[in-house]
Amino acid sequence: MTPPRRHRTLTILIVVTVFLLGLDLSRPGSTSFLRTGAAAAFGPLERALTVGRDDDVARLTRERDELVRARRQDAVTVQQAREVTAVLASPAAKSAKLLAARVVAFSPASSSGDRRVTIDVGSRDGVTKDLTVIAGAGLVGRVIRVAAWTSDVLVVGDRDLTIGVRVGKAGRIGSVSATSPVGAAPRRPGQLSLTMLQQGTVAVGDMVTTLGSVGGRPFMPDIPVGTVVSVDSDRGQLTSTAVVEPVVHTATLDVVAVALFTGRTVPRAPATGSVK
């Protein structure tokens, strides 16, 4: 290519890129064909590059070790799904079918607000958008994009992810996100912010679990999200805010499970009131 021609090509390509960027920002989803096509091409490459990592296995937590063991026996059998379920203490997860998966790729470290991972199951395995992804310890995130053999998961700690939660034994309602409220003390990287619906209803040590969504999408109920480690001082804000330490460490994610939520099919029987 001669230099003027190269400059013309470069200019055209940059204009096309800016146009696509604007399209992607203004109409999310309009460029999904590009992402899905690329995921179908690059996904298998990422799966192939993820080989056995013996040194990392030593660092895994006990729960994850059990998941790894279960994973090694057979990836997608019902038997293994039962074992993964047994690891989870969550009663809600027991009613769901679990699909074991392995994390194959992470969002680049350069993008500070993005926490996304790619897992090695896709639409051919029965994964659809907005399914809950869990690990042995608790909530990992939700599926945001599905390709043939891989899916992308929005992980707890991403700036775009807000989770409805219940806090403490009383089950008070709030929401958890990675964006800290205005004026609150700065959070350490990886910590989350809890915003309660009411003032003064949260204490240090409270467990935070998911509230659940209609039909279990994107979040199934009663899955552990984290623990309250400190409560922000009252600055005249409308509701209480607190810092939450997530139970799942996203930096060392390896074996996870996609919860294929099956809604109930048996109608609930009404009960008769009995006054003595």
Place this chain on the structure above:
Amino acid sequence: MRARVSLLSLLRAGLVVLAAALSAVVLPRLGAVGPDLILLVVVPAALLGGPAKGALLGLGAGWTVDLMPPAATALGVAALTYAAAGAVSGLWHRDGGRSAFLPTLATLAAASTVAAIGILRDATRGWPVPWVATGWSIVLTTGVGLAVVPLLIRAERGLIRRRLA
């Protein structure tokens, strides 16, 4: 337009895809910060071809990064970032120059460009800027580039000499 696909462009495309896949699969498992492997492919090409060629390859490499699952929030951001980095490192292009100093300077400049755009992006969105991680990323990229960039330049010069470019 001479639309013949040369061995050199094939090699560069392969290296870009490999670098993007490795940065998504391997680097995050090794630590929180790592060297920018994409830049180590873009900088040698920019040094040999100048700003326009560097920007072109950077744009293509950035699109690969944008589309590599898990794909980024906004498509095209990495493409424009690496295009800028390629153009900047192409400023150190000298005809027939064989200085050992130029590749290091060009890598440092390219890494700083990527870091600066990242800081700008975080700051405008109101996110905390990871200053320490950004600094380490520049240092690691320049350090690894010290060894890799001259090696790639030599390999690409060899291909050009044998008329395979």
